[in-house]
Amino acid sequence: MSKDSKKPLSTWNLNPAPESTEHIKLKEQYELFINGEWQKPTAGLYFDTVNPASQEKLANIAHANDADVDKAVKAAREAYTNVWSKMSGKERGKYLFRIARLIQEKAREFAVIETLDGGKPIRESRDIDIPLAANHFFYYAGWADKLEFAFPNKKVESIGVAAQIIPWNFPLLMAAWKIAPALAAGNTVVLKPAETTSLTALKLAEIIEESGLPAGVVNIITGFGDTGSALVNHPDVDKIAFTGSTNVGKMIQKSTAETDKRLTLELGGKSANIIFEDAAIDQAVEGIVNGIFFNQGHVCCAGSRLFVQEGVAAEVIQKLKDRIDTLVVGDPMDKNTDIGAINSQKQWESISKYLELGVNEGNEMYQGKCAIPEKGLYFPPTIFIDVAQSSRLVQEEIFGPVLTIQTFRTVDEVIQKANNTPYGLAAGVWTDKGSKIFNVTSKLRSGVVWANTYNKFDPTSPFGGYKESGFGREGGLHGLASYLK
Ligand code: NAI
Numbered sequence: 072m073s074k075d076s077k078k079p080l081s082t083w084n085l086n087p088a089p090e091s092t093e094h095i096k097l098k099e100q101y102e103l104f105i106n107g108e109w110q111k112p113t114a115g116l117y118f119d120t121v122n123p124a125s126q127e128k129l130a131n132i133a134h135a136n137d138a139d140v141d142k143a144v145k146a147a148r149e150a151y152t153n154v155w156s157k158m159s160g161k162e163r164g165k166y167l168f169r170i171a172r173l174i175q176e177k178a179r180e181f182a183v184i185e186t187l188d189g190g191k192p193i194r195e196s197r198d199i200d201i202p203l204a205a206n207h208f209f210y211y212a213g214w215a216d217k218l219e220f221a222f223p224n225k226k227v228e229s230i231g232v233a234a235q236i237i238p239w240n241f242p243l244l245m246a247a248w249k250i251a252p253a254l255a256a257g258n259t260v261v262l263k264p265a266e267t268t269s270l271t272a273l274k275l276a277e278i279i280e281e282s283g284l285p286a287g288v289v290n291i292i293t294g295f296g297d298t299g300s301a302l303v304n305h306p307d308v309d310k311i312a313f314t315g316s317t318n319v320g321k322m323i324q325k326s327t328a329e330t331d332k333r334l335t336l337e338l339g340g341k342s343a344n345i346i347f348e349d350a351a352i353d354q355a356v357e358g359i360v361n362g363i364f365f366n367q368g369h370v371c372c373a374g375s376r377l378f379v380q381e382g383v384a385a386e387v388i389q390k391l392k393d394r395i396d397t398l399v400v401g402d403p404m405d406k407n408t409d410i411g412a413i414n415s416q417k418q419w420e421s422i423s424k425y426l427e428l429g430v431n432e433g434n435e436m437y438q439g440k441c442a443i444p445e446k447g448l449y450f451p452p453t454i455f456i457d458v459a460q461s462s463r464l465v466q467e468e469i470f471g472p473v474l475t476i477q478t479f480r481t482v483d484e485v486i487q488k489a490n491n492t493p494y495g496l497a498a499g500v501w502t503d504k505g506s507k508i509f510n511v512t513s514k515l516r517s518g519v520v521w522a523n524t525y526n527k528f529d530p531t532s533p534f535g536g537y538k539e540s541g542f543g544r545e546g547g548l549h550g551l552a553s554y555l556k
């Protein structure tokens with residue numbers, strides 16, 4: 072596409088293609104799922120969950136306090152001691168298979184609720200989040216009766232009660248990442264979803280009820296940071312798995328330092344996507360767009376820093392600009408939408424502050440010329456060009472559709488720059504040369520490195536970070552090991 076042929080809005084005249092909401096069942100009010108029952112919160116408090124695209128309220132959600140957390144942990148302990156730790160792996164696996172199949176059966180409903188509650192495009196919830204969540208249950212179901220083969224020559228034992236705290240960017244998927252390996256390994260669970268996106272975890276509780284899983288094996292409690300804090304500080308919790316912000320992760324690490332609780336943390340990232348001159352440029356541009364604008368950039372491993380080798384920088388930047396002009400920003404329920412709603416007002420404000428900072432620093436900025444709805448929490452795809460390595464835009468996690476671009480000349484230079492942030496979660500390398508891929512990937516301090524692709528997930532591959540991105544791995548055998556002694 073030449074510079075002059077940019078006519079995004081007229082070129083892409085798409086008719087609205089909204090997914091229907093008629094087939095979903097939502098209650099007006101959700102209680103806490105403790106010991107296999109829906110229990111009212113002790114203090115009688117509830118909060119609203121809203122649709123970030125329309126700002127309309129979807130349901131009342133129970134706010135659990137210390138007493139509720141205590142009930143949930145007690146239920147998990149009893150279920151662990153009396154039922155789950157005594158059950159054979161084969162039997163445990165049957166429940167996991169059943170939950171996986173029930174997620175598949177209700178996939179359409181899950182996808183719609185995920186999008187309504189969180190703001191992500193329906194195409195993503197439908198094609199990525201929900202199928203992957205079911206796949207995680209299938210995958211770990213398969214390991215439940217094979218633990219001795221998973222870790223040969225080792226005597227493996229479950230840990231006990233796992234406290235699991237998850238964020239709002241992949242609500243059901245994060246619940247599956249955490250619950251499936253915990254149960255396969257023989258642990259019981261208390262899970263707390265994020266306050267803006269509790270609904271699919273509560274729908275999962277309904278499925279768990281339907282599956283006949285023994286009471287107390289999985290407990291789902293809702294609330295804010297105070298609920299999460301009460302859960303991680305409960306003395307009878309054996310293992311904590313947290314995904315979320317670096318600040319809260321550090322607090323949890325401090326509070327568990329003098330206990331014998333096991334801890335895995337999956338925190339933020341500032342992942343580099345590196346394009347070499349010999350890369351297939353059009354594919355790379357598509358991969359960069361997917362890497363940062365996918366899910367509004369609400370992705371811990373988002374490819375938020377782009378490094379382009381000098382010889383192709385002008386071409387890549389022009390192609391990126393042309394491409395982001397054509398992205399469809401708007402109603403998450405529309406099947407054509409590429410970029411949905413920002414998850415919360417708080418997150419929208421946080422992204423806006425970085426935008427202001429980038430402009431004040433005097434960086435060259437380009438925003439996609441896509442139409443943005445007037446109502447709701449939306450943010451246009453934004454790129455900052457030639458940003459200094461020391462800029463906060465390059466060093467800090469923005470968690471929104473904002474990409475920084477830097478150029479480089481040599482392999483050594485780009486490795487040094489790519490590694491120069493406090494994070495180390497993921498990276499992407501785009502080149503035609505296999506040897507360059509091996510050289511660069513072995514030197515990047517990132518838990519995951521994708522080559523000539525980005526943001527691809529599979530239950531069999533481990534995921535997790537270095538440095539301030541956290542420790543411990545989820546997915547694959549590594550993910551199972553975190554739930555075993
Ligand atoms: P957050 O870390 O506050 O929330 C994540 C989860 O932790 C939620 O379930 C929350 O209720 C819970 N939580 C909050 N305070 C807690 C405490 N003291 N003890 C135990 N649990 C607690 O993250 P937030 O405020 O929603 O997002 C802030 C930033 O964090 C984002 O802008 C983004 O940069 C980063 N983030 C990273 C994620 C990742 O996948 N690594 C996911 C979500 C946010």
Ligand code: MG
Pocket residue numbers: 120121122123187188189267268269
């Ligand atoms: Mg919501």
